[in-house]
Structure formats: C-alpha cells, structure tokens
Amino acid sequence: MPLTSLAKLGSRLTRRFYARPTDVVAKALLGQWVLRKTDSGEWLGGKIVETEAYLATDDPASHSYRGPTKRNGSMFRPPGTLYVYSIHAKHCMNVSTEREGVGSAVLIRAIEPVYGLHEMSLRRNQQDPRRLTRGPGMLCQALDINRTHDGIDLITSDEIALLSGQQPSPDEILTGPRIGISHAKELGLRFFLRGNRFVSGSVTNFHTPLN
DNA sequence: TAAACGATCTGCT
DNA sequence: GCAGATCGTTTAT
Numbered sequence: 040m041p042l043t044s045l046a047k048l049g050s051r052l053t054r055r056f057y058a059r060p061t062d063v064v065a066k067a068l069l070g071q072w073v074l075r076k077t078d079s080g081e082w083l084g085g086k087i088v089e090t091e092a093y094l095a096t097d098d099p100a101s102h103s104y105r106g107p108t109k110r111n112g113s114m115f116r117p118p119g120t121l122y123v124y125s126i127h128a129k130h131c132m133n134v135s136t137e138r139e140g141v142g143s144a145v146l147i148r149a150i151e152p153v154y155g156l157h158e159m160s161l162r163r164n165q166q167d168p169r170r171l172t173r174g175p176g177m178l179c180q181a182l183d184i185n186r187t188h189d190g191i192d193l194i195t196s197d198e199i200a201l202l203s204g205q206q207p208s209p210d211e212i213l214t215g216p217r218i219g220i221s222h223a224k225e226l227g228l229r230f231f232l233r234g235n236r237f238v239s240g241s242v243t244n245f246h247t248p249l250n
Numbered sequence: 251t252a253a254a255c256g257a258t259c260t261g262c263t
Numbered sequence: 264g265c266a267g268a269t270c271g272t273t274t275a276t
Contacts, residue, residue: 091257100257110272126270127258146257176258183266219257239258 041081041155044214048072049202054194057118057180061136061143065092066248068134072202073150075182076144083155083182085172086204087147089231089238091217093133099143099222101122103142114142121199123189129176130185134193134201148218148229150173151237174239213245 042048049072049114056223057064074084102124113122114135122133122144133144150172152159159171159181172178179185180215184199193201211234214227218240230248231238 074258093257102257105273108273124257125271128271129258131257133257148257174258217257221256 041077041079041083041158042074043081045074045082045200045202048074049204051080051194052119052201052203053116054119057134057136058138059136061092061094061145063177064134064136065090065145065228067206068145068147068201069212069232070207071204071215072200073147073178073182074154074200074202075184076198076200077155077158079172081155082200083158085237087155088151088235089147089148089149089229091148092136092145092228093144093146093226095137095141097224100217100224100226101218103144103146107142111142112137114144115140116190117192119192120196121188121193121196123179123184123186125186127176130179131175132179132184132188137211141219146175147178149173149231149237149239151235152181169236173237182189210247212247213242214248215245 068090070085071087074082076082103114107115113120117137117139118136120135133146137141152172163181172181213233215229217225217229224237
C-alpha cells in the first residue's frame, strides 16, 4: 500500500542533519525513510539500508575530485540538496552534505521497500520484492527519480522527502569498501544494516565502524 | 565531434 | 558468478 500522509511516518530531516561530516551523515541515514510522491498524491518508498560517503577532499573516487562540472554541481550546493547523475544508462541518487561550496555527498545505494510495492513492481517490471530497490539504479527506477530531480532541496520538496525513522544501534551497522570504484578502494566508506536482505553486493566479512 | 569511461544491471550458466 | 549491454558525461583531438 502507498502512504497517504507523510505526517503519519515521521518528521523531515533538517538542514542541520546533513550539515555534518559526510561519513557521519552516511551512517546516520541508515534507518531513515525515503519517500516519493506519485501523481495521485500518495507516497512510495522505504527504509534506507545501504549508503556510501563521497568526500570533498582526498577522495579520487568522488565526482567532485576535479572540481565542479555541469554534472556534479549539486554536490556543492547547500546540505540536503539532491544530486542525481546517470551512469551505465541508469540513475543514482545522492544527498549533498557538510556545507555550501563543499563538494561532498552520500549515495543512497539501497532501501527496504515498504510503501507502494505494487507501483514499484510496475516501474521495475519485476515481481520479486528483493529486486525492486537493491542497488542505486534499481532504487531510482522504482521511485522514478531521474536527472530532472537533480538539485531539488530535500528539506522543502513536495516530490521527494527524507524523513526520520528508527535509528539502528551501533552494532547493527557494518562498514567496508565502496562498490564499483577503481580509486580509493581502501577507504571504508560503505555502510549498511547487518542482516538486511535488501542490501546490494557482498555482505560477508565486514565489521562495525570505529565510531 | 570522436573516443573513452564508468558510484550498474540483467540474463544466462 | 560473469559477460555484455548501455548511454550520458567528460576529456582528448
């Protein structure tokens, strides 16, 4: 079932939530809600189960590494700005962090689908719930998020909203290397919920973050 | 304007 | 598990 009212679920994440170090925001986003409004005024979405941090400095895997371009401009906008880019003919959604002028963001890699599974199935042409939102490209297709949404302010948008959910306990969070990158593979900037079936990629042999 | 490159996914084994 | 498809963006010519 879709969600009819956001207020039933929680309160919107604030600018201050995103205005923190990117790895902190990446961890803090686990357990929070991503919602997307449909044409009929109902909301689809689910719970964030996997994120990655892309840093402003000393991170050659980050799109911002060589400075602002037409594509990555949203990474430099105020914290809480949606950054949507296309890659491999798919879309990925991120949220900018830290402060305006600083090129950093958190990639939302996977959610646990909760509201509007039927609509997501239609968009994904896929019946298996586990294959609806398990990976950044799948997630954007299921929620119909594309490049036209790049630059949206998530604090005020009436199309896409991030709401506070249940914060996982520290021992439920695992960390490891980011997926699919060719640089800075040693950095443990991927975070996901232990034992969650909707996490993409490998989930074995990981540990809890130090802080 | 041509070429190369991915923060990926799917279908097939 | 893996090879191949895929196309917008960036970088080189």
